[in-house]
Amino acid sequence: MNPRAVTASFKQQAIQFMADPQWIIPSIVSPFLFTMVMLYIHQDVTGPVVLQAVLGGGVLGMWANTIFASSFTISYDRMNGTFESMLLSPTKIFDILIGRSIWNAFIGLVNALLVFAIAEMIFRTGVSLANPIGFFFILALTLMSLASFGMLISTAFVFSRMGRFFSSVAEYPIYVISGALVPISALPVGLQHISYLLAPSWGVDAMRYAAFEGYGSMMGTSLLTDIIMMVMLSIAVLIIAYFIMNKAERAILSAGSATRY
Amino acid sequence: MTCPEYAIVAEGLTRTYGPFIPGSAGKVAVDGISFKVRKGEIYGILGPNGAGKTTTIKMLSTMLTPTSGLAEVLGMDVRDGKNIRALRKRINVVSGGERGLYYRLSGRQNLEFFADLYGIPKKDQKALIESLLSLVELIEAADIKVENYSRGMKQRIHIARSLINSPEILFLDEPTIGLDPEISRGIRSLIKKLSDGGTTVILTTHYMFEAEELCDNMVILSRGRIVGKGTVDDIKSSISRVSSLKIITEEDPSDVTASLCRENLDAVTSRLLNERYLTKITLNNADRAFTAIEDLFRPYAISSVGVEEPTLEDAYLTLVNEGL
Structure with a gap:
């Protein structure tokens, strides 16, 4: 990995991102509305339900941001002709996208906290976390797991300009399957198997451990197992993304499709 | 290598x-x-x-x-x-x-x-x-x-x-x-x-x-x-065989121009502001045709004759059209 390129793309992504006010919609408005809907469905605005809803909204915010940013940046590069300039440089596309994904994860954390703060401000339920430090540590790890997923999704956009369809299809299923919306145990058995393969599922479970006093794992695992599984699966996804990205680079040089948008 | x-x-x-x-x-x-x-x-x-x-x-x-x-x-x-x-x-x-x-x-x-x-x-x-x-x-x-x-x-x-x-x-x-x-x-x-x-x-x-x-x-x-x-x-x-012959005459040589066109030569006459006539003829073999063409225009009182060498654009267009 090229640290210089990672830092440069992080900075470039930050400037680009902040200059485009569209990010507010998927990152804050959408998860916030979702949180409100969850609360009104439950007709209960007491501690645990608010926390469950806010947690779901926060994860949706992080995921929506990851998928929006992962798809938008490469689409923008293709549309704007900068993808060719990037590709022409000696830096691997993977390194550039790592920097961008780290920014996306960072802004996702900010979004999650904003959702939490706004919900708390409106409902004033005095939500408390069982283990605040552990919660934010796990939240950061979960964000990294989402960022690694974002890397995998980005490969679709390197391969083809039509990647946006893939990202649209992936957004809500991942959210449901990871257990952020409903407990994994409530999903059909077939989907539960897929849940265990997703790093964010373990992250969501671990976050609940840290948030709720006396939480009984929906996956039947300990907090440590959740964290280990999340980290290992994230690394595995990153490795897969790395190989797919290299293959994608070769494929677009062969097909001559780098300039299509 | x-x-x-x-x-x-x-x-x-x-x-x-x-x-x-x-x-x-x-x-x-x-x-x-x-x-x-x-x-x-x-x-x-x-x-x-x-x-x-x-x-x-x-x-x-x-x-x-x-x-x-x-x-x-x-x-x-x-x-x-x-x-x-x-x-x-x-x-x-x-x-x-x-x-x-x-x-x-x-x-x-x-x-x-x-x-x-x-x-x-x-x-x-x-x-x-x-x-x-x-x-x-x-x-x-x-x-x-x-x-x-x-x-x-x-x-x-x-x-x-x-x-x-x-x-x-x-x-x-x-x-x-x-x-x-x-x-x-x-x-x-x-x-x-x-x-x-x-x-x-x-x-x-x-x-x-x-x-x-x-x-x-x-x-x-x-x-x-x-x-x-x-x-x-x-x-x-590489396309030097194509040149333009420019003849300026005191009288209108349209009859000759028309006969050259009938012989598949690219020839155009236009009237100049000073009441003279400019005829441009594109030749495939300037050396051979030059004298014969000049003779055709002599009755119209030639005031000047010149050969225009091809530009890069002429060469480009010729080569590209030949390549089609």
Whole structure:
């Protein structure tokens, strides 16, 4: 990995991102509305339900941001002709996208906290976390797991300009399957198997451990197992993304499709 | 095969698009072209739209894998994946038009980003970027977002970006397209300066005067094949059989002009402001036909006769049309 390129793309992504006010919609408005809907469905605005809803909204915010940013940046590069300039440089596309994904994860954390703060401000339920430090540590790890997923999704956009369809299809299923919306145990058995393969599922479970006093794992695992599984699966996804990205680079040089948008 | 004298050696270079490329399925974009570019020269690739100029540049700059043939750039085979990143450090590309920059970043931020992608040490970046901004005369606009730049400014920041790695070979794909004459002249002057400094420049352009002014050597492509190659003079002389004969007469020679047209000669008469008549005749063999034609016009009181040699544009059009 090229640290210089990672830092440069992080900075470039930050400037680009902040200059485009569209990010507010998927990152804050959408998860916030979702949180409100969850609360009104439950007709209960007491501690645990608010926390469950806010947690779901926060994860949706992080995921929506990851998928929006992962798809938008490469689409923008293709549309704007900068993808060719990037590709022409000696830096691997993977390194550039790592920097961008780290920014996306960072802004996702900010979004999650904003959702939490706004919900708390409106409902004033005095939500408390069982283990605040552990919660934010796990939240950061979960964000990294989402960022690694974002890397995998980005490969679709390197391969083809039509990647946006893939990202649209992936957004809500991942959210449901990871257990952020409903407990994994409530999903059909077939989907539960897929849940265990997703790093964010373990992250969501671990976050609940840290948030709720006396939480009984929906996956039947300990907090440590959740964290280990999340980290290992994230690394595995990153490795897969790395190989797919290299293959994608070769494929677009062969097909001559780098300039299509 | 490594030729230190040459920056680029292309032999039988071919590119065919695959069956799933919309609008180009199975199309042979470049068909077995061969040429050599000496280090430090400005080499033109001319041809009409769709002739294969951009495809050739893409193959030579590692952006497109050739289907077959050899392409050696700075002694490295562009088909070998192991060479690609090493080669990219030593070359760069400027495409005409407004795409290829981050519009929400300033000119300076764009250069800083690409300097990092090219691994330029941080300690050298500031001075390098300042010198490039100065070279393209954008010091004062350096901190303005690119989205607020004029087309000419965007093209100049493109050129600055392409020089960030001090490339040994610079590929310029229609660098003055759509620019006003003053900015175009500035860019041509910059290209000469780069060449004088030892940079090999590969230039595609539709402007013949630009090619004539800048290029040491060139190829003319038509439908993916080379139809002309050499210096400007070589290209012109390759069609020297085609000349224009200009005859000015005191009286209207339209009758003769019409009879020449009937003999399939391209002849046109027009009336001049000073009550005289100018007839232009395109000849395939000037030496043989000259005297005979002059005799035909003598009864109309010839005041002057001249032979106009072909321009690069004449040669280009002839070669391209022959290649169709």
